[in-house]
Amino acid sequence: MSPAATNFWLVPAPLSVLAFLAAVAATGLLLAAAAVMGLLGRLRPAGWLLGAGLGVPVLYATALLLVGFATPERTVPVGRGKAMCEIDCHLVYSVTGTGLEATAEGRSLRVVHLLTRFDETTIAPWRGSSSLSPNPRQVELIDVRGRCFAAITADWKKALAAPLRPGESYETALSFEVPADAVGLRLLVTESDWPTRLLFGHENAPLAGKAGLSLSP
Numbered sequence: 001m002s003p004a005a006t007n008f009w010l011v012p013a014p015l016s017v018l019a020f021l022a023a024v025a026a027t028g029l030l031l032a033a034a035a036v037m038g039l040l041g042r043l044r045p046a047g048w049l050l051g052a053g054l055g056v057p058v059l060y061a062t063a064l065l066l067v068g069f070a071t072p073e074r075t076v077p078v079g080r081g082k083a084m085c086e087i088d089c090h091l092v093y094s095v096t097g098t099g100l101e102a103t104a105e106g107r108s109l110r111v112v113h114l115l116t117r118f119d120e121t122t123i124a125p126w127r128g129s130s131s132l133s134p135n136p137r138q139v140e141l142i143d144v145r146g147r148c149f150a151a152i153t154a155d156w157k158k159a160l161a162a163p164l165r166p167g168e169s170y171e172t173a174l175s176f177e178v179p180a181d182a183v184g185l186r187l188l189v190t191e192s193d194w195p196t197r198l199l200f201g202h203e204n205a206p207l208a209g210k211a212g213l214s215l216s217p
Contacts, residue, residue: 003076003080003081003082003083003090003092003119004076004077004080004081004082005074005076005082005083005211006082006083006084006085006090006211007082007083007084007085007190007191007202007203007204007211008085008199008201008202008203009067009070009071009072009201009203009208010067010070010071010200010201011067011200011201012201013085013087013199013201013202014087015200016199016200016201016202017087017199019060019200020060020195020198020199020200023056023057023060026053026056027053027056027057029053030049030050030052030053030056031049031050031053031054033049033053034046034047034049034050034053037049063200064198064200064205064206065206065207067200067201067205067208068205068206068207068208069207069208071201071203071205071207071208071209072209073209073210073211073212074209074210074211074212075186075211075212075213075214076094076211076212076213076214077214078095078214078215078216079094080094081093081094081115081117081213082094082189082211082213083119083122084134084135084189084191086132086134086135088123088124088126088127089118089119089122089123089124089127089132089166090119090122091116091117091118091119091132091134091164092116092117092119093114093115093116093117093189093213094114094115094117094213095112095113095114095115095187095213095214095215096113096114096115096171097112097113098110098111098112098113098215098216099111106179106180107177107178107179107180108177108178108179108180109175109176109177110141110175110176110177110178110185110215111173111174111175111176112141112173112174112175112176112187112215113171113172113173113174114139114160114171114172114173114174114187114189114213115169115170115171116134116160116162116164116169116170116171116172117164117168117169118132118164118165118166118167118168118169119166120166120167123166129165129166130165131163131164131165132163132164132165133161133162133163134160134161134162134163134164135191135192135193136157136161136191136192136193137157137160137161137189137190137191137192138188138189138190138191138192139151139156139160139174139187139188139189139190140176140187140188141176141178141182141185141186141187141188141215142185142186142188142212143178143182143183143184143185143186144183144184145182147179147182148188149176149177149178149182150176151174151175151176152175152176152177153172153173153174153175156172156174159172160172174187185215185216186212186213186214186215187212187213187215188210188212188213189213190203190204190210191204
């Protein structure tokens with residue numbers, strides 16, 4: 001199944017990571033230089049360097065919010081996938097089937113079959129065919145009212161962390177308990193690492209919309 005969306009928008013993942021590292025390095029160097037100038041008694045240059053060092057994260061945060069605001073909510077139709085960038089390759093997630101069972105107190109058990117595939121066409125030339133252990137994932141269902149429902153499947157995090165080689169895939173059954181009035185459900189598969197919230201174009205960034213997998217045609 002070909003991907004219809006990725007976890008990045010507007011900014012490619014490698015460029016986003018490089019921008020973050022460059023901002024951190026520039027801030028550190030400017031503040032260190034300001035400290036050295038201060039110790040040498042050169043207060044005016046120290047003040048300029050300090051201002052520049054404090055200005056870099058402010059500019060970065062502003063750009064992060066603007067790119068996040070420009071990132072829309074996206075819905076991936078059934079039969080298509082969502083690619084998760086691992087910098088030098090992509091893992092593609094797609095819904096292959098769903099099930100519904102009634103439970104007590106007006107709630108239902110929704111089972112979603114999620115296919116994880118290592119897209120061998122996205123491998124960087126230098127990577128080779130070694131196995132990949134996916135970054136930590138977060139999965140939840142979200143309805144049209146914005147309500148979120150966490151997976152209740154035991155050890156689902158371990159299941160989605162299973163390593164893959166290029167071209168390999170596996171399927172995971174995820175269970176969610178949802179109210180009977182939950183409609184328009186989408187499956188959100190996202191990264192759970194907090195540094196992703198600081199990357200340009202990442203769906204975890206502040207104000208950014210996420211790409212969800214539709215459960216119905």
